[in-house]
Amino acid sequence: MQNCTDAVVPARRVKSIKSNVRSNTADNLALLGGAAAFTETLHVGRPNLPNRQRFMQRLEGVLDSCRLTNFGPQVVEFEQRVAELTGAAHCVATCNATTGLELAIRALDMAGEVIVPSFTFVADPAALAWQGITPVFCDVDPQSHCIDVARVEAAITARTTGILAVHLWGNVCAVAALQDIADRYNIKLLFDAAHAFGCTVGGRAVGSFGDAEVFSFHATKFINAFEGGAIVTNNAELAQRLRFMTNFGFSAEDEVSHLGVNGKMSEASAAMGLTSLEAMSDIILHNADNHQAYVRGLASVPGVRVMQRDPAQQHNFHYIVAEIDVAAAGLSRDQLVAMLRLENVMARRYFHPGCHRMAPYRKFYAEASGTLPVTEALSQNVLVLPTGLAVSTADISLLTSRIATAVEQAASVRLALARCQDARLPSFITA
Ligand code: T4K
DSSP, rough: OOTTOOOOOOHHHTSSSOBBBOOOSSOOGGGSSOOBBBOOOOEOOOOOOHHHHHHHHHHHHHHHHHHHHOOOHHHHHHHHHHHHHHHEEEEEEEEEHHHHHHHHHTTTTSSSSEEESSSSHHHHHHHHHHTOOOOEEBBBTTEEEEOOHHHHHGGTTTEEEEEEEEEEGGOOOHHHHHHHHHHHOOOOOEEEEEOTTTOETTTTTTTSSSSEEEEOOTTTTTSSSSSEEEESSSOOHHHHHHHHHHTEEEOOOOOOOSOOOBBBOHHHHHHHHHHHHTTTTHHHHHHHHHHHHHHHTTTTSTTTTEEOTTEEEEEEOOOOEEOOHHHSSSSHHHHHHHHTTTTTOOOOOOTSSOOOGSSSHTTTTTTEEEOOOHHHHHHHEEEEESSSTTTTTHHHHHHHHHHHHHHHHHHHHHHHHHOOOOSOOOOOOOO
């Protein structure tokens, strides 16, 4: 395993980095008295650190120039690179994707009700509700986990002004069908592309669909800028408005023409983002190998299915998504998460519970649970597993063998979990 303090090297070299796997890889689960599989914790979202030397050179340049923020040369170059890589005509960098979503929602004049999936990160309904807009939760497709187009039209009312769709896990939404609905009802279409940088469908990159798309460059994302985001669009007038709104609404010196916030990206973040972009193809290769290692390692484990990717799309493979069928595996998703904690693996329950079940959003749509069967099931069954440059295929081989052993010994695992008092177990198991 690559330590977070190491400089990142091209992914093909990462393969030779000493694995974190214990030398004693006997099959006994830590929960059943064996040694933990890993000496250091494996995380979902461990940052992919880019070449340290190149980053430090950029940072030296930033310090030498004394231009730390407010549209300096690093941000300008970062915006150009993102626009080039996505094919979008315009890119406005932001301090994070959540602010980017809020700005885009406002700049697109969304109001009233906006249709959004519930099976997503809470930033989506929050960006709407924060601006007094009602998130109307829509179910997702069971294969792609993206918004179910067949259900969008039924959710449209006289108050609907837009759709906020999410390319979840980097799976590209049914963009043409969504655009068709948006055109017919004369409503706006915004994509949350936080997971989908570097993804394509039919040879077209995510970044120029709908009215605008928003990327995240948070530390835990495939390409990171410490914290960061970007709004991309082909609409020049919208891009101009967004640029003003990102900078307090200033359109000229001492002239405020729009309602604005401070949503700017700093030069240090852009320097990190630019250096990360240089490693992009290496990271994709590494992630793709890791994805294959998970598919191989879990292929014959009953009740554990790794999400396969649509061959018509190119992926960044940033998320390893498994679905657990409790009846076939003999263990629930939550029991597997707990078992893995003792192996030093922080698997995640993204996205649990559905946003419609979270306190600030329940009031918007009280009957939502009954109308979101796929979301309800996925939020109980989806297990997200560690990958990225910090995880090697040797790590995955051991991790998947521990899952296989747990399923083979499901009855003992259930019993041990019921009795275990270990403080490292998640509270949703011990409570
Ligand atoms: N839309 C979607 C669909 C999203 O998934 C997100 C964010 C957004 C919009 C909003 O994007 P931003 O406004 O953030 O740009 C994380 C991230 O904070 C969040 O960005 C992300 N989605 C979400 C899915 O996951 P947590 O609370 O689960 O992450 P956290 O802090 O537990 O980090 C995960 C693991 O990564 C940790 O166990 C340790 C490791 N880690 C994390 C950080 C931040 C490190 O090793 N170093 C680090 O610096 O939310």
